[in-house]
Amino acid sequence: MIIIIGGGIVGTAIAYYLSEAGLKDITLIEKEKFLGTQVTQYCSGGVRHQFTTPINCQFSIESMKTIRELADQIDYKKYGYLILDMKEGITEPRVKMQNELSIASEILTPAQIKKRFPFINVEGVVSGSFYKEDGIADPAALLEFYEKGARKNGVKFQMQTKIKSLKDLKADWVILAAGIQSKELGKTIGLDIPIVDRRKYVFQIEGFDYDFPLVMEVPTGWYIKKEGNDALVGMSGKIESKAFEKQEESLEETIEASIHRVPEVEQKGLKKILSSMSDETPDKHAIIDSPLPGLIIATGFSGHGFMHSPATGKIVAALVKGKKPIIDVSELKLKREQIKETIAI
Numbered sequence: 001m002i003i004i005i006g007g008g009i010v011g012t013a014i015a016y017y018l019s020e021a022g023l024k025d026i027t028l029i030e031k032e033k034f035l036g037t038q039v040t041q042y043c044s045g046g047v048r049h050q051f052t053t054p055i056n057c058q059f060s061i062e063s064m065k066t067i068r069e070l071a072d073q074i075d076y077k078k079y080g081y082l083i084l085d086m087k088e089g090i091t092e093p094r095v096k097m098q099n100e101l102s103i104a105s106e107i108l109t110p111a112q113i114k115k116r117f118p119f120i121n122v123e124g125v126v127s128g129s130f131y132k133e134d135g136i137a138d139p140a141a142l143l144e145f146y147e148k149g150a151r152k153n154g155v156k157f158q159m160q161t162k163i164k165s166l167k168d169l170k171a172d173w174v175i176l177a178a179g180i181q182s183k184e185l186g187k188t189i190g191l192d193i194p195i196v197d198r199r200k201y202v203f204q205i206e207g208f209d210y211d212f213p214l215v216m217e218v219p220t221g222w223y224i225k226k227e228g229n230d231a232l233v234g235m236s237g238k239i240e241s242k243a244f245e246k247q248e249e250s251l252e253e254t255i256e257a258s259i260h261r262v263p264e265v266e267q268k269g270l271k272k273i274l275s276s277m278s279d280e281t282p283d284k285h286a287i288i289d290s291p292l293p294g295l296i297i298a299t300g301f302s303g304h305g306f307m308h309s310p311a312t313g314k315i316v317a318a319l320v321k322g323k324k325p326i327i328d329v330s331e332l333k334l335k336r337e338q339i340k341e342t343i344a345i
């Protein structure tokens with residue numbers, strides 16, 4: 001028997017790929033009435049290849065194969081990602097590493113950025129990188145694809161059931177994909193799973209009725225993204241708290257950064273505010289590890305769990321089957337040296 005704890009995008013992807021790999025007697029246990037109602041429901045839908053570490057790039061390369069295959073079903077749009085760097089010497093090594101992995105991202109000067117994307121104020125930008133295959137897709141549609149596929153393959157979904165402890169579970173394999181709550185569940189068997197308590201706010205700005213790439217700024221983590229005929233803006237920023245009371249402070253900080261980088265934001269209206277806890281690890285890399293026999297942890301996706309869910313599902317299925325996974329995940333162990341990712345939101 002295989003038990004998956006957590007019906008977010010990660011747990012549901014794992015259920016799908018385990019069942020696709022021919023494994024039987026799989027139950028996904030979810031504490032809520034519906035799948036995807038925790039961090040997954042707040043996902044902005046960004047899918048990108050541009051990361052600063054090879055392991056994150058490899059996750060994107062593998063996952064994007066699936067995202068391309070499902071493009072129509074999950075509304076994958078190649079608007080591109082434009083990453084803006086404020087310091088010298090950051091863009092070049094990043095793009096070199098990506099190009100070596102066959103990600104054809106390109107370096108742009110501030111003048112080239114301004115020419116291609118006139119709505120951006122390039123003040124303070126030293127250089128940037130752009131990759132046209134990056135873009136956005138629909139997280140709810142991918143979740144539905146996994147759920148339908150898993151159910152068809154015989155996976156049982158046990159909803160509204162909260163696992164209180166990992167101690168008493170009887171199964172050949174337990175897959176811990178409980179997002180932020182993986183930390184609490186880890187404690188029940190003495191595991192310290194380092195998820196950082198942090199709330200993120202995303203603001204919807206009305207009226208951006210044209211195509212534009214997802215623009216991100218390093219190191220602030222500020223970004224703007226197309227959302228139908230509107231735009232979403234968000235920021236990692238300075239606000240590191242789980243308090244709802246910080247919403248106003250965060251709004252001010254994010255709107256200020258947005259007006260600076262995209263001056264037309266000032267003329268638009270604010271439509272709604274989304275707020276969610278984030279699923280970050282200190283080094284912004286997921287944890288995929290089997291620290292005890294029969295237990296696999298897949299959590300802490302640090303703002304890229306949607307786009308990396310296909311590779312994650314396939315990797316966990318391989319680990320359960322005792323096969324070599326498509327990516328060597330030894331760097332993603334629970335206990336590790338930090339391998340810092342700087343492009344994270």
Ligand SMILES: Cc1cc2nc3c(=O)[nH]c(=O)nc-3n(C[C@H](O)[C@H](O)[C@H](O)COP(=O)(O)OP(=O)(O)OC[C@H]3O[C@@H](n4cnc5c(N)ncnc54)[C@H](O)[C@@H]3O)c2cc1C
Pocket residue numbers: 005006007008009010011029030031032035036037038039040041042043044045046047161162163164177178179180181182185200201202234276277278279298299300301302303304305306307308
């Ligand atoms: C504002 C925001 C924007 C983002 N934008 C992007 C983006 O553009 N692209 C991208 O790829 N990623 C993005 N992310 C990150 C992405 O949404 C997450 O990495 C991903 O959704 C994590 O999925 P998960 O399944 O690990 O966690 P979750 O979605 O949190 O799922 C965990 C599930 O486990 C269940 N659970 C917890 N405890 C228990 C228990 N004890 N018993 C039973 N069930 C339990 C929960 O109810 C939940 O359904 C964003 C995140 C935020 C907050």
